[in-house]
Amino acid sequence: MAISSSLPRLLRRTPSSLPLRWRLRMFLAGERSRPFTTCEGSRPSIVHKRSLDILHDPWFNKGTAFSMTERDRLDLRGLLPPNVMTPQQQIDRFMVDLKRLELNASDGPSDTNALAKWRILNRLHDRNETMYYKVLIENIKEYAPIVYTPTVGRVCQNYSGLFRRPRGMYFSAADHGEMMSMVYNWPAEQVDMIVVTDGSRILGLGDLGVQGIGIAIGKLDLYVAAAGINPQRVLPVMIDVGTNNENLLQDPLYLGLQEHRLDGEKYLSVIDEFMEAVFTRWPHVIVQFEDFQSKWAFKLLQRYRSTYRMFNDDVQGTAGVAIAGLLGAVRAQGRPMIDFPKLKIVVAGAGSAGIGVLNAARKTMARMLGNNEFAFEGARSQFWVVDAMGLLTEGRMNIDPEALPFVRKLKESERHGLHEGASLAEVVTKVKPDVLLGLSAVGGLFSKEVLEALKDSSSTRPAIFAMSNPTQNAECTPEEAFSTVGDHIVFASGSPFHDVNLGNGKIGHCNQGNNMYLFPGIGLGTLLSGARVISDGMLQAAAQCLASYMKEEEVLNGIIYPSISSIRDITKEVAAAVVREAVAEDLAEGYRDMDPQELQKLTQEETVAYVKKNMWEPHYPTLVYKRE
Ligand SMILES: NC(=O)c1ccc[n+]([C@@H]2O[C@H](COP(=O)([O-])OP(=O)(O)OC[C@H]3O[C@@H](n4cnc5c(N)ncnc54)[C@H](O)[C@@H]3O)[C@@H](O)[C@H]2O)c1
Numbered sequence: 001m002a003i004s005s006s007l008p009r010l011l012r013r014t015p016s017s018l019p020l021r022w023r024l025r026m027f028l029a030g031e032r033s034r035p036f037t038t039c040e041g042s043r044p045s046i047v048h049k050r051s052l053d054i055l056h057d058p059w060f061n062k063g064t065a066f067s068m069t070e071r072d073r074l075d076l077r078g079l080l081p082p083n084v085m086t087p088q089q090q091i092d093r094f095m096v097d098l099k100r101l102e103l104n105a106s107d108g109p110s111d112t113n114a115l116a117k118w119r120i121l122n123r124l125h126d127r128n129e130t131m132y133y134k135v136l137i138e139n140i141k142e143y144a145p146i147v148y149t150p151t152v153g154r155v156c157q158n159y160s161g162l163f164r165r166p167r168g169m170y171f172s173a174a175d176h177g178e179m180m181s182m183v184y185n186w187p188a189e190q191v192d193m194i195v196v197t198d199g200s201r202i203l204g205l206g207d208l209g210v211q212g213i214g215i216a217i218g219k220l221d222l223y224v225a226a227a228g229i230n231p232q233r234v235l236p237v238m239i240d241v242g243t244n245n246e247n248l249l250q251d252p253l254y255l256g257l258q259e260h261r262l263d264g265e266k267y268l269s270v271i272d273e274f275m276e277a278v279f280t281r282w283p284h285v286i287v288q289f290e291d292f293q294s295k296w297a298f299k300l301l302q303r304y305r306s307t308y309r310m311f312n313d314d315v316q317g318t319a320g321v322a323i324a325g326l327l328g329a330v331r332a333q334g335r336p337m338i339d340f341p342k343l344k345i346v347v348a349g350a351g352s353a354g355i356g357v358l359n360a361a362r363k364t365m366a367r368m369l370g371n372n373e374f375a376f377e378g379a380r381s382q383f384w385v386v387d388a389m390g391l392l393t394e395g396r397m398n399i400d401p402e403a404l405p406f407v408r409k410l411k412e413s414e415r416h417g418l419h420e421g422a423s424l425a426e427v428v429t430k431v432k433p434d435v436l437l438g439l440s441a442v443g444g445l446f447s448k449e450v451l452e453a454l455k456d457s458s459s460t461r462p463a464i465f466a467m468s469n470p471t472q473n474a475e476c477t478p479e480e481a482f483s484t485v486g487d488h489i490v491f492a493s494g495s496p497f498h499d500v501n502l503g504n505g506k507i508g509h510c511n512q513g514n515n516m517y518l519f520p521g522i523g524l525g526t527l528l529s530g531a532r533v534i535s536d537g538m539l540q541a542a543a544q545c546l547a548s549y550m551k552e553e554e555v556l557n558g559i560i561y562p563s564i565s566s567i568r569d570i571t572k573e574v575a576a577a578v579v580r581e582a583v584a585e586d587l588a589e590g591y592r593d594m595d596p597q598e599l600q601k602l603t604q605e606e607t608v609a610y611v612k613k614n615m616w617e618p619h620y621p622t623l624v625y626k627r628e
Pocket residue numbers: 201202203204205293294313314318321348349350351352353354386387388389390424439440441442445467468469470473493494495513514515516
């Protein structure tokens with residue numbers, strides 16, 4: 001039957017408002033499929049596609065309205081958020097989002113159009129990945145704050161409305177027993193990098209449930225843009241084990257499972273099953289755990305790190321970035337890095353990030369002091385930890401095991417005029433720290449009173465790290481820090497802020513102390529070395545590389561982290577440092593045609609060149625058609 005003879009019939013049956021392209025497509029997909037003349041349930045439409053091909057076909061796609069049986073029949077399981085929606089719910093969700101555009105979609109005072117920009121970039125991402133990444137790489141300073149912190153936080157908060165075309169995989173508590181087969185629904189034969197979250201602590205925004213998938217997508221955008229991981233080989237994953245966010249539990253438009261989070265053994269068995277499934281299909285994949293609540297972050301890290309190629313970005317990536325910044329703060333005082341163990345550090349926040357930093361800083365100090373038990377014990381006394389209940393001392397009931405090494409003895413505290421639960425301002429007043437570091441998720445925690453107290457710091461150049469994300473969760477702004485404590489401070493924040501004009505031609509530098517300077521290089525270095533696991537040594541090599549990347553005159557000027565414009569270059573260097581450490585520790589098993597013996601022969605420069613050569617660039621390849 002020729003197209004031309006059936007076209008008039010087809011045209012009569014389809015609404016004239018539809019583009020001709022669609023009506024033709026309907027014909028080509030089979031005359032039997034009559035979405036306009038049959039209603040759901042009476043006669044099925046025959047499709048000749050499955051999996052993502054259906055989701056990407058505007059004619060057949062039903063998005064979140066695919067029923068569970070259809071999802072199974074069409075290999076769609078895991079490719080959509082778990083909550084099956086009615087068509088009306090889909091329209092309600094879309095309308096809420098459409099109407100929201102009329103409101104001010106701002107994230108902080110810096111960019112009132114951030115979400116609108118995200119939408120435009122996201123549509124490009126869906127249409128043309130090569131072009132999307134070219135735009136991102138060439139304009140990374142401008143658009144990292146859109147695809148990553150801080151806008152990604154707003155994206156996650158609004159994800160049920162923003163959701164259009166699915167990206168990544170969703171494993172839910174309801175998929176127990178199915179994951180090993182579901183993982184084959186992902187169309188890519190090879191996956192190098194997975195970023196997985198359970199949505200329980202997204203940035204400083206709390207439990208966002210299934211909407212947390214946005215953070216996994218944002219992190220992988222940086223893996224492609226900064227580390228040159230091939231975008232065809234990345235996989236964002238959301239493990240939906242429910243949510244304890246009451247608003248989401250009540251929201252009829254929420255896309256995730258509307259039940260309380262799984263806990264205990266049930267929770268662990270879901271994560272175990274997921275890990276087994278992905279490592280069975282892709283034995284060489286690297287899994288980055290992201291934004292898991294502290295309660296599980298440490299346990300899962302300990303459970304998997306010696307078996308699987310995995311790391312926790314919030315615990316380990318953040319620690320490395322903080323160490324590099326702290327070493328920069330020592331150098332900024334005109335002192336050698338080896339003076340680091342002398343710093344007195346007050347840390348506000350004892351969650352996954354805060355404890356990660358404390359452990360790494362303590363180990364670094366101990367290494368500098370002789371790397372023995374005595375040095376390790378002594379280094380403990382450099383830290384004062386304040387959490388939601390104030391100064392952490394042995395007087396506290398029910399202390400988290402991870403925080404135990406950092407509790408202060410009561411006598412010791414009294415000697416400093418402090419007590420269990422003392423406020424941050426009291427601690428800063430009495431301790432006079434060199435560094436005040438915030439990973440508390442409490443915006444404005446470094447109040448005027450706290451910053452005033454820091455003026456009496458015993459350091460010639462006190463350092464303030466307001467590392468919580470996104471923007472509104474920063475413990476203070478750079479303006480507040482410079483104007484209260486003084487022009488001489490060193491300042492870093494987790495989310496980007498502008499530098500401060502101090503007058504008289506002087507600039508107060510706002511460094512971005514964010515794990516984005518390390519995680520892409522840790523992942524790339526692990527991939528290219530073929531390391532079996534990610535060791536402490538590899539993480540430490542990454543941090544040292546970042547610290548030594550900064551030149552003396554920059555550091556003396558208060559610039560302790562590179563500009564994000566050079567993130568591709570620093571990531572290449574970090575990855576090379578990770579490769580070399582993996583080789584030195586005999587963990588490297590090689591990558592493609594580069595075997596461990598050859599890796600071992602590479603000089604420092606050759607390792608950097610090897611990394612560079614393996615970084616994906618956003619160029620269109622020539623395409624040639626070949627019948628299967
Ligand atoms: N800049 C970065 O690279 C980076 C990396 C990881 C995490 N973070 C940010 O760090 C923050 C914390 O992350 P997390 O995983 O550790 O969270 P978490 O919820 O596990 O821990 C938060 C900690 O802050 C403490 N806290 C709460 N209120 C406080 C107060 N008033 N004073 C002092 N401490 C208080 C809590 O007791 C807890 O110990 C988040 O905002 C996150 O975005 C930043």
